[in-house]
Amino acid sequence: MAYTLEINGQSHEVDLPGEVPLLWVLRDTLGMTGTKFGCGVAACGACTVHIDGVAVQSCQTTLETVDGPVTTIEGxxxxxxxxxxxxxxxxxxxxxxxxxxxxxxxxxxxxxxxxxxxxxxxxxxxxxxxxxxxxxxxxxxxxxxxxxxxxxxxx
Amino acid sequence: MGRLRTFTRRTFIVGSVAVAGGVAFGAYQVLRPAKGPGAPEDGLRLNPWVLIDARGVTVIVPRAEMGQGVQTTLAALVAEEMEMPLGDIRVEHGPPAEVYANMSLLIPRDYDAKRPGAVMETLYQAMPKVLGLQITGGSFSAFDAYEPMRKAGAAAREVLREAGAARLGVGLDQVRAEAGAIVATDGSRIPYADLAEDAAKIEPPKSPRLKDPADWSILGKSQIRLDQPAKATGTATFAIDVRRPDMRFATVRMSPRLGGGMVSFDASVAETMPGVEKVVDLGDGFAVVATNTWLAMQAAEAVTVEWGAAPYPAETDAIFARIEDAFADKPNITARDEGDVEADGSGDLVEAEYRVPYLAHATMEPMNSTALFTGDGLELWSGNQAPIMLQKAAAEAVGLDQDAVTLHTTIMGGGFGRRASIDFGVIAARVAQAMPGTPVQVTWSREEDMRHDHYRPGAIARMAARLDGGKVAMLTGDVACGSVMGSQMSIPMADRTIVEGIGDQPYRIENRRIRGYAADVAVPLGYWRSVGNSQNAFFHESFIDEMAHAAGADPVEFRLGLIRPEHARSAAVVEKVAEMAGWTGKTPEGVGRGVAFTHSFGTPVAEVIEVVDEDGSIRIAKVWIAADMGVILDPGNCEAQLTGGCVFGLTAAVHGKITFADGMVNEGNFTDYELLRMSNVPEFEVALMANADRPGGVGEVGTPPAAPALANAIFDLTGERVRQLPLIDRFDFVG
CATH class of the missing domain: 1.10.150.120 ([2Fe-2S]-binding domain)
Structure with a gap:
């Protein structure tokens, strides 16, 4: 399914299952590799990004639940x-x-x-x-x- | 990279060579270790490159950056002699090349070189090294590079001066090197890059004059590391960040019973899952290739597998029973056998047995590599500490000549010795072989990483001493653990890592015997920051503390009484740390202090740790560190490495434990392999000393004294003697 994300002020359309975590959308699909994979279970903080200005762990934030503009380290x-x-x-x-x-x-x-x-x-x-x-x-x-x-x- | 390949492979440059549009300088260095019967012909070997072309000045740093700051410090050695700003130097990690081999990793340094038996151990250790290992490890990079890197820079400077003088038509005494240019007395100025081709035609001096350290403007001063802006902006490219056109993403599962192999697997469900392109049968495991790493990991979970049996006892207790059995065999290595330890003597016998668990490296960047197999070639991107070994093993795995493998060594999200093992790079090559023409990145899950480490060995030490009138009349120490060198090299050998940190310490004790026993346990072992020192410093320095207590002596004075007659540099760091901490030997109620000292990698380090009782929980409040760096190349980086190394040691002492059940490692993620956090990291105070003529190691040396200093502090606080780690099994710590 296609989702539209606003990341660092730019709009991106991605066609992936809704349960894919934002971390892997950023890294593997959009090539934004500044956000890091460390543990996959919200235990290390390496994948931290902002959604609507709030720090979240992107390894636990599924694509379908992203409900605001995303800021990554690149932004x-x-x-x-x-x-x-x-x-x-x-x-x-x-x-x-x-x-x-x-x-x-x-x-x-x-x-x-x-x-x-x-x-x-x-x-x-x-x-x-x-x-x-x-x-x-x-x-x-x-x-x-x-x-x-x-x-x-x-x- | 191609331009480098052509002339670095198997070639030594002693002087300079012309390269496309520029010139490269190298310096060849042979340092002979202590003379002795059969001493190795080759000691240190390093051939650094300084490349000057239209892009400016590039230093080819043949050591990998894993956080220790080596690329900045090695570039600074060149920048200093070339008279140019450090920030104007580009740094590249060179390709795998035998000329970069450091055959000297384990050659004893400083005090350790004078120890009886050191030469014979070196001979044993030198054999695999002669095969041509290019390794970043052993805290050796700065020691190794100190002279040749400066000589390469100085040779470049002198040749550029000559070229500049000729171009300007003035005498050599009329030009100086300044800020990346040759400047004449009349102010005319030619940047180095413009002189590169002229410089290539000039024979460089064989022994260029090196700057007096008193005139240094870069070395000896804290530098902002060259990699900081990239690491602060998420633009630094770790291996896991490599992106190639049409790349696929994969994950791997190997037997959780390490080395146990795979009996069968069924991937029929996984193959139908979204994004999955292929499930690759690796024989001893499998990989899932998909369009996205997460989709690959989900599919890997859906594969049903029957794994083979572990080639070692299945439970932790049985593994330790096997380690204990090693004491009944002949010693693998006798590090010291001085005087007569068997003689009957008067005085009190003190005995203790200590144990430490297996430990994982747990680098923040999980193991990964990217590979592209084209049938007649393999391109590999991998953050690794042993490029020649990886290139060779990857070539063998896919049936190619070593020359057909192009290896790009990236920066590493932590190494700590884990990336000196090359399994993860070889696996990526094997997966890529199943996808010819498609670049594949193979990333391990955190669980796969933690459960397929090459671990710091679990170990047992039996210590005994006789104290006569407060004097140490006799000391024996027997250590049993698996052999790291045996596990890494697959050849039996006398393994000094079993006894380093206990058999090589500068204490004057006349009757002493230190032996190491290699346990027959096939758990894969690797180099874990400071290697054998990490456990042996705990055994030795805890027992020294027990002896001091039994003798009714102050732990600092007791140590100094034994170290002063043996090694002045070492005594000086103990005196310094006591002075910094205001050591009195007395602490108020609710406060405990412990001291420990280790001489490792050529660097003596002493640490005092203060712990505080907070409602029954222990807070590690403060750490004082004194270290003699030999020569201080970058004080800020030395401080960072010493404190970081200490945190690494404290983390292991408090939390670190890898255990086994049914042949599999229990711990899988940071939820059950906890690290120290910002809230429980102590305050640090560091003093750097410089009492030698070349730099010692810095990356590992902060680690060994951390565990015993903490355990000794807890004894001071609680009266409970710690003989087994981790501490969290017995004490509560402030979170």
Whole structure:
């Protein structure tokens, strides 16, 4: 069946069974590989995207239930025009292997949209579901604080 | 890549060669290890490439990026000598090539090289290496590349100066290399790229002058890694992100009884499911090829299979009984046998037995590779740590010559040693062979990944010591576990990974014997970040703590008393970490502190961990790390690797456990193989020291001391001695 998705401001038509998770629609059908497959059971956060600005795990969001505009890591910024949060990630030299970082950044972006100046505890709570095997957590936390300040300063 | 293939294969460049539109520089390095009877002729071998052409300067980094920052640090070695901004350098992972082989992975370094027996172990280990392994592992990349990479950069700089002076018609003393160009005293400036073809005609100096480290402007300073912008924007291409025209997506199922084979399968339902194009019988498993990975995974679930029996005991307890049986055999390796450990002596005997479970690597990017088989050729895209081995094995699997396999090594979403095993790349080649002309990406489910790892071996250690008047009169340690090297190489050998981290530690003890026993358990084993050090540091440093306690001594002072006479660099990191932590040997009620030290991969590292009791649950509050990097190439990256390595070790200590039932691994996903999270990762304070003439390892060395330092801290907090991991089986931790 054909579904129409709005992703990063662009409309896409896909013809797939409705139970296919959004993650695999993005990666395999639309070739948008910034969103990562980590566990398939909502246990790692690598596949985090936004639907209507809310962070969701795209491995558990079926195509037929997508009910709003989708934002992926590609929609947040590009290497030539990074968002404040992505710039903070680079400034803090956060990534090691980098595989989980798309999901970490999407989760952090949703947090900052809700809570512009989060405390460490608020960050820990919001980021609890995003695993990083390289152990970059301290730098992720520092980058979120930096991004919060930048976003507030830039208005 | 094609332009590289033509001249890298089996060719050493000592100097420079002209290539299409430019010039390539290489430096050949032989470092002879400690002289001894029959010492290997070849020590370190690395032939780096600096390519200058119309695109600018490209450094061919023959080591794979799996998160350790190697591509940035190795590029920095070249950038420093070439006098150009690091950000202007392009980095490429070269093709598989014997010239990139590092035959020195396990050659003892620093203190370990002086240890009796080290040379003989090296000879055993060198044999498979001579077959030509190009491996990223063993925390060896920077040590290996330190001199040749700088020499290649310096040779390029000197030749470019000569070419620039000739072009400008001025003397060599009138030109300098600066910011990617040759600049004359009158200010005229020629970018390197414009001088490439002239440079190719000039014989480079054999021993170019290397910059004095005091003049370094890039090395020794924290750099933003070159891969950060791509990784922050989702544009970095991991193997799983490779997309080819008309590609298909597949998943695989191999026997969950590892190596047990497949008796029969019925795919009749799966074949009718949406998107499914083919079910491939691999003999020892099957793959489903579909238009979408998820559809392939769903169809794989619908295949009914009868798997064969496991070639090892079916239950965890029976596996450990088999490991225990190994103690009755002859030792596989004797790492130390000094003085007389059998002599009757006075004093107190201290004995303890320790156990650790099997562990999975659990890289965030599940195993995957993409392959295109065309009948007379195979193209393979794979994030791997052993390209020559993979190329050879993939060629054999599909009946081609090795030369007919083109391998692209991508960046990896975590390696930790898992991707030094090459099974996942070979499987992709076999699946692609069934779909000639169609590129196929084969992605493992998380469950397939966790249940088909090459595991860190489960191990048992029996330790004994005699303490006489507070002095260690005798120490013995016997370790039994499966042989990682035997499992990886399929040839029996003396395996120093069974005893590394226990048989090679710089403690002065006159009567000491450390032996390793290879258990006959056919569970596939692999290199797990820090390999044998990961379990043996837990055994050794926990027992050192038990000895200190039995002797009524402070754990830091007890260690220093034994390390100071043996190795000053090691003693210095223990002193440093004690100073950083304000170690007094006393902690208030509700707080515990533990210390541990390991010398691994040429780098001494000491860690102090503080734990706090929070309503009966343990919080890992703070970690202090002191490490002697030898030479600090990038302090920010060293700090990241040390803390990341420590988190890796803490995760294993608290949660890590792979168990077996009916021959199959129980744990399948992060729901039952838990990792530390942001909310329970401690605060870190790191001190870097630099007391050697070349860099030691950094990627793995933070891991070994983590488990024993935590266990020793928990003993300080609770009075309960931990002799078995993981800790979560016995203690509650703050989530």
């Amino acid at each position: 947040l910024g590009t290497p030539g025009a990074m968002s404040a949060i992505q710039r903070a990630w680079v400034e803090h030299d956060v990534a090691q292997c980098g595989y989980c970082q798309s999901g970490q950044i999407m989760q952090a972006a949703a947090l900052l949209a809700e809570t512009p100046d989060p405390t460490d505890d608020e960050i820990d709570a919001a980021m609890w579901g995003n695993l990083c095997r390289c152990g970059t957590y301290p730098r992720i936390r520092a980058a979120i604080h930096t991004a919060a300040k930048t976003i507030q300063a830039e208005g």
